[in-house]
Amino acid sequence: MRMKWIADHCVSDGDFQLCKTCSSKVEIIGAYMSIHDPRFGDTCAGSGRVVRLVIPFCPHCETRPNEYGCLHELEPHWDGSIHLRVRFN
Numbered sequence: 001m002r003m004k005w006i007a008d009h010c011v012s013d014g015d016f017q018l019c020k021t022c023s024s025k026v027e028i029i030g031a032y033m034s035i036h037d038p039r040f041g042d043t044c045a046g047s048g049r050v051v052r053l054v055i056p057f058c059p060h061c062e063t064r065p066n067e068y069g070c071l072h073e074l075e076p077h078w079d080g081s082i083h084l085r086v087r088f089n
């Protein structure tokens with residue numbers, strides 16, 4: 001999750017990831033995401049399963065991501081990967 005974001009926005013400094021733009025230390029939050037059933041389309045309904053995701057963000061350049069959101073599974077991709085649509089409440 002957000003590995004591309006890390007590659008695009010961060011420079012590594014030993015144990016820390018620093019923001020490329022402002023050199024602030026990137027913070028990490030744990031977000032709880034409900035998994036919603038694609039059969040209900042855009043409706044937020046599902047089995048009640050929840051996953052915890054780790055989301056890095058720059059406290060200086062970005063607003064703190066919401067710690068609760070949901071994932072909607074999309075049609076399986078041609079290569080077999082599953083694409084998820086992420087929504088933050």
Ligand SMILES: [Zn+2]
Nearest residue numbers: 036043044070
């Ligand atoms: Zn939802």
Ligand SMILES: [Zn+2]
Nearest residue numbers: 019022058061
């Ligand atoms: Zn920054």
